[in-house]
Amino acid sequence: MKTARATRSNNARELILDAAIRVVDKDGAGHLTIDAVATEVGRSKGGVLYHFPNKRALLNGMLARMIERELTALDTAPGNTPLGRHLHSTGNLRRDDKAASLALLAAAAEDPEMLGVMRDAYQQLFLQARADCKHPAEVNTILLAAEGLRLLSVLGVLPLSETEQRAVHKHLAARAEQL
Template identity: 45%
Template sequence: MRSNNKKEQILEAALQVVEENGANHLTIDAVATYANFSKGGVLYHFPSKKALLSGMVDHLIQANEKRMQALDHNDHLLSAFLHKENQMSAAERRASLALLAAAAEAPELLTPAKDYIKRVVDEISQNSQKPMEALTLFLAGEGIRFLDILEINPMSTKQTQEVVDQLSQRAEEV
């Protein structure tokens, strides 16, 4: 198996650990067990928990970018982005929560995520006739996503989808 495939397998195992057991159970040992690797095998690819978390951030960003590329957004980037946010898997949501917790101790872990969001914001602003309104819609969508990640969204799944649909519809007009 190629090195990239092994890294991917380890990252998927890390997401599974977080999804099934919560962020506080993310350890090199747990990931090794889930990936069916030795601890040394995991440490070869990710020499520390911090390196593993950094890899998870990159993995989540790549997953977001793949979802964006797969969407047919007919030049409505913001609308596509809003819909994409609702397509995050449970594992990705839990991993996002784990990464937020880890970032409290090591804020530099979020640098790639900051760079990714900056690129998205710049692209939304540049492709909108009403950049401030577009950014307001984007931030509303991000707020919903964070409510979901933190598992404190008071709306039902149906209500959330209706709000996202309205945001997306409005996004196509700006």
């Protein structure tokens, strides 16, 4: 388990991962290549391959960082329940989060099996959110709506304005409070 501070010593890795996300964002998951990442980060292909020996390692790095970031966001978010904290941390749908979620699409494109770690993360999230509550279907609904919001947004097909997105999110938070 790496801390945010530890990443400073692995600066090159972080820069490469950032560049990889930008490539996916701009060109689509299918165009995530070592070449493209190298160009984006202003290095050579060999330089990138030193830090990530192959493409799978790069994808795994992207996934791992995405999960790590979401977990720390979850831990530091204000709120009394796991569900409330999760809504709060996904609520400020920062550009960061949207971009990081692209790692999911990239991994799905490369090798769906790689998403095992993501499945585990979701499993944990859903279990924790339902743990202290007697309305599992309602909790599931709230979590799924939040994920639907995120994924449609990442795919670029969400037909809601910023204002509407905030309204939905407020609505979800309010529902979560009532449990």
